[in-house]
Amino acid sequence: MTWDEMFPMLLESTGQTAEMVLWSTLFTVLLGLPLGVALVATDRGGLFPSAVLNRVLGLVVNLGRSLPFIILMIAVIPFTRLIVGTTIGTIAAVVPLTLGAAPFFARLVETALREVGRDKVQAAQAMGAGRATIVGKVLLPEAMPGLIAGLTVTVVALISYSAMAGAIGGGGLGDLAIRYGYQRFETTLMIVTVVVLVAVVQLVQSLGDTVARRLARD
Amino acid sequence: MIDVSGLRKVYQDRGREVVAVDGVDLHVREGEIYGVLGQSGAGKSTLLRCVNLLERPTSGTVSVAGQELTSLAERDLRKARQRIGMIHQHFALLSSRTVAGNVAFPLEVMGTAKAERARRTAELLELVGLADKAGAYPAQLSGGQKQRVGIARALAGSPPVLLSDEATSALDPGTTQSILALLKSLNRELGLTILLITHEMHVVKSICDSVAVMRDGLVEESGTIPELISRPGSRLAAELFPLPEPEPGNVTITFTGQAGEPVVSQVVRKFDVDVNILGGALEEVAGVSTGRLRLLVTGDERAAALSYLAERGLLVEEAR
Ligand SMILES: Nc1ncnc2c1ncn2[C@@H]1O[C@H](COP(=O)(O)OP(=O)(O)O)[C@@H](O)[C@H]1O
Numbered sequence: 001m002t003w004d005e006m007f008p009m010l011l012e013s014t015g016q017t018a019e020m021v022l023w024s025t026l027f028t029v030l031l032g033l034p035l036g037v038a039l040v041a042t043d044r045g046g047l048f049p050s051a052v053l054n055r056v057l058g059l060v061v062n063l064g065r066s067l068p069f070i071i072l073m074i075a076v077i078p079f080t081r082l083i084v085g086t087t088i089g090t091i092a093a094v095v096p097l098t099l100g101a102a103p104f105f106a107r108l109v110e111t112a113l114r115e116v117g118r119d120k121v122q123a124a125q126a127m128g129a130g131r132a133t134i135v136g137k138v139l140l141p142e143a144m145p146g147l148i149a150g151l152t153v154t155v156v157a158l159i160s161y162s163a164m165a166g167a168i169g170g171g172g173l174g175d176l177a178i179r180y181g182y183q184r185f186e187t188t189l190m191i192v193t194v195v196v197l198v199a200v201v202q203l204v205q206s207l208g209d210t211v212a213r214r215l216a217r218d
Numbered sequence: 219m220i221d222v223s224g225l226r227k228v229y230q231d232r233g234r235e236v237v238a239v240d241g242v243d244l245h246v247r248e249g250e251i252y253g254v255l256g257q258s259g260a261g262k263s264t265l266l267r268c269v270n271l272l273e274r275p276t277s278g279t280v281s282v283a284g285q286e287l288t289s290l291a292e293r294d295l296r297k298a299r300q301r302i303g304m305i306h307q308h309f310a311l312l313s314s315r316t317v318a319g320n321v322a323f324p325l326e327v328m329g330t331a332k333a334e335r336a337r338r339t340a341e342l343l344e345l346v347g348l349a350d351k352a353g354a355y356p357a358q359l360s361g362g363q364k365q366r367v368g369i370a371r372a373l374a375g376s377p378p379v380l381l382s383d384e385a386t387s388a389l390d391p392g393t394t395q396s397i398l399a400l401l402k403s404l405n406r407e408l409g410l411t412i413l414l415i416t417h418e419m420h421v422v423k424s425i426c427d428s429v430a431v432m433r434d435g436l437v438e439e440s441g442t443i444p445e446l447i448s449r450p451g452s453r454l455a456a457e458l459f460p461l462p463e464p465e466p467g468n469v470t471i472t473f474t475g476q477a478g479e480p481v482v483s484q485v486v487r488k489f490d491v492d493v494n495i496l497g498g499a500l501e502e503v504a505g506v507s508t509g510r511l512r513l514l515v516t517g518d519e520r521a522a523a524l525s526y527l528a529e530r531g532l533l534v535e536e537a538r
């Protein structure tokens with residue numbers, strides 16, 4: 001296979017991977033961030049303590065995290081069909097990707113929020129701040145470097161998951177590597193694909209590190 | 219200004235009951251600096267946190283500036299807290315905000331308009347001497363500067379009352395003195411009532427008008443400092459002026475404010491006694507020169523000499 005043949009394929013696959021990862025990152029944040037906040041808030045001594053809710057949320061998150069992604073992917077097929085209308089294509093892959101990454105991200109959010117000193121929360125309470133203000137103006141801004149670091153890890157995980165999702169019809173770089181590189185012995189294409197993946201992961205990681213470092217003020 | 223009565227706080231700690239505050243009454247008058255002194259674990263922080271209801275008392279009532287806080291609903295309590303400033307041992311500043319941003323935070327909570335926030339923030343930073351640090355982040359400040367930001371933040375809503383939880387315990391002695399001086403001047407100039415807790419006697423000595431000594435969740439003694447010092451058997455007095463264990467027959471005299479008078483030489487001149495000074499300590503307490511002397515008084519007119527001292531307003535204690 002010549003470079004001229006490979007290039008359009010690589011471009012298309014990279015686009016598909018980007019599409020899968022960006023959409024699933026968006027939904028992972030929309031789902032995982034509130035979940036992480038809820039895990040911290042419902043805990044003993046939290047802003048909204050509720051032992052029952054805390055246990056239920058913890059269980060849901062652990063279930064999502066302990067399921068191997070490949071199994072989750074297949075298990076949610078009926079659900080995917082229900083909300084996307086199809087189980088094939090990059091958009092359909094966003095559903096299992098989000099469900100796989102959101103619990104993972106929620107735990108990282110939880111960890112980052114717990115790093116915020118209790119005394120800061122209490123100082124805000126002493127000023128008469130309500131719960132929403134404390135979450136929005138104390139917990140989240142103070143945890144921002146940790147949240148960005150968690151998001152970076154999550155995006156990297158999503159890139160790797162997206163390669164798997166590609167194998168069941170999502171397309172993308174992983175799909176390309178498997179179909180041409182592995183099944184048709186196009187070793188060069190496989191190597192190039194892997195190099196692109198590594199480069200993308202590096203890029204994401206260093207971008208995340210830079211942003212987290214710039215936000216950290218202590 | 220602050221009235222605490224019958225306050226009890228019992229924690230449930232892994233099935234065990236921990237009585238942190240065991241029935242405390244506290245009356246802080248308007249415009250005074252009231253210190254609660256006690257060792258670690260005495261229940262001071264719990265008591266203070268019950269005053270603005272960061273902890274809900276197990277029983278008892280708390281009122282601040284005439285408003286009973288213990289009976290307020292959540293929403294009204296939040297409003298009331300905006301009228302009670304608080305400063306913390308480890309400053310509790312938001313590291314993601316600048317100095318100005320930290321001071322403006324309580325104003326945001328109160329819903330103050332942006333222009334007014336900026337004006338008030340500048341004014342507060344001026345007040346605590348940090349006008350040039352408005353754009354700095356807390357990590358770039360020294361401990362003393364951080365506590366100044368904490369004080370500016372606590373005063374943002376012009377509260378009549380300030381609560382201080384070991385505000386100088388994380389600071390070195392020199393910085394401690396400058397923060398205490400700032401608190402004293404805020405007390406004088408703004409008429410700010412301050413309730414502070416500390417485990418350090420010198421904080422009490424430096425700025426407090428009244429003090430409560432706390433141990434095991436209970437107030438052991440309380441009152442104005444001159445009252446306490448001239449109260450027989452006061453543990454506070456003994457701690458303020460450590461003297462060696464008295465021998466039987468030794469006399470300890472305590473004076474507050476009469477230090478200028480040469481009482482000892484007067485006694486020797488007026489009565490047929492010999493006076494030997496065994497030990498003594500003199501301190502400036504709450505702006506009043508105060509001291510204790512351990513004396514050995516011998517001679518025929520010993521009894522008359524001692525009653526003369528007592529008549530002059532000195533506390534005279536005889537060891538048996
Ligand atoms: N949240 C809590 N849960 C259980 N016990 C507590 C809690 N807070 C304080 N205590 C206990 O209450 C007692 C008084 O603590 P504290 O008020 O912090 O004392 P101080 O400030 O004088 O050092 C201690 O025995 C402490 O262990």
Ligand SMILES: [Mg+2]
Binds near residue numbers: 262263264384
């Ligand atoms: Mg304490």
